[in-house]
Amino acid sequence: MTASTSTSAPNSGSAAVPTGIWEPPGGILVWLLVLVELLTFGMGLAVLVVLGGREPEVFAVGRAGLHRGWAFINTLVLVTGGWWMAEAITSLRNGRGEAARRGILGAAGFGALFLAVKGAEYASKLSAGQDLHRDTFHTLYWLLTGFHYLHVAVAVVLLLAVRRGWRGCDPGREAVENAEAAGVFWHLCDAIWLILVPFLYLLP
Amino acid sequence: MNRPHAIVWGVLVGLTAVSFAGEALPSVRPGPGVLAGVAFVKVWLLGFRYMDLRHAHALWRVAYGGLASLVLAGLVILGR
Numbered sequence: 395m396t397a398s399t400s401t402s403a404p405n406s407g408s409a410a411v412p413t414g415i416w417e418p419p420g421g422i423l424v425w426l427l428v429l430v431e432l433l434t435f436g437m438g439l440a441v442l443v444v445l446g447g448r449e450p451e452v453f454a455v456g457r458a459g460l461h462r463g464w465a466f467i468n469t470l471v472l473v474t475g476g477w478w479m480a481e482a483i484t485s486l487r488n489g490r491g492e493a494a495r496r497g498i499l500g501a502a503g504f505g506a507l508f509l510a511v512k513g514a515e516y517a518s519k520l521s522a523g524q525d526l527h528r529d530t531f532h533t534l535y536w537l538l539t540g541f542h543y544l545h546v547a548v549a550v551v552l553l554l555a556v557r558r559g560w561r562g563c564d565p566g567r568e569a570v571e572n573a574e575a576a577g578v579f580w581h582l583c584d585a586i587w588l589i590l591v592p593f594l595y596l597l598p
Numbered sequence: 599m600n601r602p603h604a605i606v607w608g609v610l611v612g613l614t615a616v617s618f619a620g621e622a623l624p625s626v627r628p629g630p631g632v633l634a635g636v637a638f639v640k641v642w643l644l645g646f647r648y649m650d651l652r653h654a655h656a657l658w659r660v661a662y663g664g665l666a667s668l669v670l671a672g673l674v675i676l677g678r
Contacts (some may be wrong), residue, residue: 413657425658429665432641436672443676447636469633470611476640477607480648484600544659574649581644588637593676596617596633 420574428582431545435538435586439593442534446597449530456531459524465595466506469587472546475504476584478516479553483577491565498557498573499544501580505550512543538590545583552576606643610636636675641666 418425439440446453482497519525519532526536560569617632643663645651652659 411622413659418651418654418658419649425662428644431663436669439672439676462618466614469614473607473610473614473640476610476648477603480603480606481600481650484603493612578644578649581640581648585637585640585644587635587638589673592617592631592633592637592673 415423419571420578421571424575424578428578431520431582431586435542435589438534438538439589441592442538445530445534452529453531456529456535457595459522460535460595461515461518462595467590467593468511468515471504471508471511472584472587475501475508476581478504479577479580483574484572486565486570491560494565494573495557498553498576500514501540502550502553502557503582505546505553505583508546509543509550512539512546536592538594542583542586542590546585549580549583552579602647606647609618610639613639634670636669637673638666 416422438580478497478500482494482501485491485493524532526533553576556569556573559572560566565573613632613636617636646659646665651662
């Protein structure tokens with residue numbers, strides 16, 4: 395994900411932000427990933443809406459059976475994790491390596507908390523017999539949220555791996571770019587959850 | 599602590615709370631639309647605030663702005 399720094403430094407940080415067409419912050423691959431992920435989840439939501447129109451009673455009962463409290467807590471958890479991630483990247487660009495390490499650890503911690511809360515929700519649904527095969531709504535619920543769950547798990551591992559990539563106050567350009575890529579992926583997980591929740595939990 | 603980040607976090611948390619408060623505030627009728635707005639704000643922030651695409655090549659700014667707008671349009675269409 396590394397790229398040359400043939401460009402200017404428009405922000406106030408010590409690390410230059412590349413401005414070349416092939417050098418978006420974090421590297422081009424992670425932005426292509428953003429595009430693919432948004433399209434994938436977008437298609438999943440389109441299927442949810444179309445099938446929901448065909449089986450409105452099933453979807454209404456399915457939604458009513460979801461626990462909004464879990465979703466509310468997890469939304470706050472991810473939004474807060476996103477704040478920590480944003481702080482980490484800002485610190486990193488300003489050459490404050492230790493603060494960035496704390497920020498990344500905080501984001502990973504909130505990611506782990508999300509996984510724990512979601513795991514508890516999954517356990518309660520399974521114990522109530524609301525598994526993948528119960529009906530169309532639950533099939534889509536498990537597929538969409540399960541796919542997102544895997545993304546968050548990957549993001550947590552990615553953040554911890556990036557955090558191990560440097561020590562001290564001067565992470566260097568490559569570490570900054572790796573952290574930026576991990577940051578994009580983290581915010582993507584956050585954004586996808588915010589897109590999923592209204593359709594799964596809040597639609598009347 | 600970066601103050602704009604803290605403000606953005608506060609706004610997102612506030613809007614999230616409002617969107618989930620549908621049963622508590624039936625007269626206001628908040629709900630999925632508000633959280634869909636939060637999702638759009640988050641996608642926008644992802645690119646232009648947190649990840650500094652606003653300083654990237656113009657093509658990236660246009661492409662990402664288009665993608666974020668597409669997300670908003672999709673949310674509106676699917677949510678209707």
